[in-house]
Amino acid sequence: MGRLKTLWHRLGSPRWFFEISGPWAIGALVVGLVCIAVGLVWGLAIAPPDYLQGNSFRIMYLHVPAAILSESCYILMGLAGAVLLIWRMKLADMVVAAAAPIGVVFCVIALLTGSIWGRPTWGTWWVWDARTTSMLVLLFLYFGVMALRQAFPREETAGRAAAILAVVGMIDIPIIKYSVDWWLTLHQTSTFKLTSAPSMPPQMYLPLLISVLGFYVFFFGVLLFGVGNEILRREQRTQWVNDLVRSRAS
Amino acid sequence: MSFASWHDFLYMGGHYLYVWSSYGIGVLGIAVTLIRTLRARRRFFMEQGQRLRRQSISAEAADAPRSA
Numbered sequence: 318m319g320r321l322k323t324l325w326h327r328l329g330s331p332r333w334f335f336e337i338s339g340p341w342a343i344g345a346l347v348v349g350l351v352c353i354a355v356g357l358v359w360g361l362a363i364a365p366p367d368y369l370q371g372n373s374f375r376i377m378y379l380h381v382p383a384a385i386l387s388e389s390c391y392i393l394m395g396l397a398g399a400v401l402l403i404w405r406m407k408l409a410d411m412v413v414a415a416a417a418p419i420g421v422v423f424c425v426i427a428l429l430t431g432s433i434w435g436r437p438t439w440g441t442w443w444v445w446d447a448r449t450t451s452m453l454v455l456l457f458l459y460f461g462v463m464a465l466r467q468a469f470p471r472e473e474t475a476g477r478a479a480a481i482l483a484v485v486g487m488i489d490i491p492i493i494k495y496s497v498d499w500w501l502t503l504h505q506t507s508t509f510k511l512t513s514a515p516s517m518p519p520q521m522y523l524p525l526l527i528s529v530l531g532f533y534v535f536f537f538g539v540l541l542f543g544v545g546n547e548i549l550r551r552e553q554r555t556q557w558v559n560d561l562v563r564s565r566a567s
Numbered sequence: 568m569s570f571a572s573w574h575d576f577l578y579m580g581g582h583y584l585y586v587w588s589s590y591g592i593g594v595l596g597i598a599v600t601l602i603r604t605l606r607a608r609r610r611f612f613m614e615q616g617q618r619l620r621r622q623s624i625s626a627e628a629a630d631a632p633r634s635a
Binding site for chain 1 (some may be wrong): 586592601603607611612630
């Protein structure tokens with residue numbers, strides 16, 4: 318309990334977080350990119366074709382991780398928003414700021430690859446059904462959070478406004494998750510379930526697992542790096558950042 | 568290996584347009600995310616380095632008359 322409390326107080330120190338997170342960020346970026354490369358190449362070239370969809374199912378190795386990550390990223394952003402609103406922790410605001418531009422990219426990847434996958438599989442680029450529509454709402458939530466951060470002259474006000482939207486927007490996450498079970502939709506149900514074995518052979522789901530893992534680790538790395546960028550920007554007038562800049566320049 | 572030849576691999580059983588455009592979008596998205604973050608760091612250190620140099624130059628200029 319005592320250690321937890323110390324950690325909590327240390328999180329209030331941007332300098333401490335910057336120094337501790339640097340190596341983790343780089344390590345996670347490298348490991349994440351390697352895993353993504355392995356998962357994608359495996360899925361693209363080695364995994365057997367689907368008996369029904371042929372080779373277009375290979376889009377899954379990108380589409381599923383991107384979709385999972387765009388939701389996970391939003392959950393993290395919403396939780397960080399809540400921490401900011403409740404405890405006014407600056408670091409939480411930086412997490413929101415760093416997470417939004419990453420999540421929006423994953424969300425765009427998920428929507429575009431889903432649309433491309435839909436063409437040969439469902440015979441249409443787009444349907445206004447529960448899963449696709451709630452996913453589009455997620456994209457607009459990301460845009461909203463990013464826009465609110467720019468909309469106020471005072472950074473603190475902007476941060477709180479964005480945090481409120483991030484928290485309220487979390488309501489979309491269970492809707493996306495359960496949309497395929499609650500409503501009749503063209504979209505298939507979850508590929509992975511905690512309660513049962515995957516319905517695919519290992520040759521098909523192992524690369525997907527590696528790809529999802531790689532996306533998570535990569536996201537973790539970019540997020541830490543982005544939070545580091547935010548810390549530097551906000552602390553740019555402090556002695557320790559000036560010292561760091563000088564040591565980099567020489 | 569799931570494909571007998573490079574041609575089969577690229578052709579993707581006729582689904583090449585869908586598969587390769589998807590992977591192009593995915594790789595592009597990952598690259599953009601990575602490069603944007605790394606470049607922001609580099610830009611910060613460049614800009615702050617310039618600012619500190621300017622400051623030290625103007626501080627020297629301010630000191631100059633006194634030492635002359």
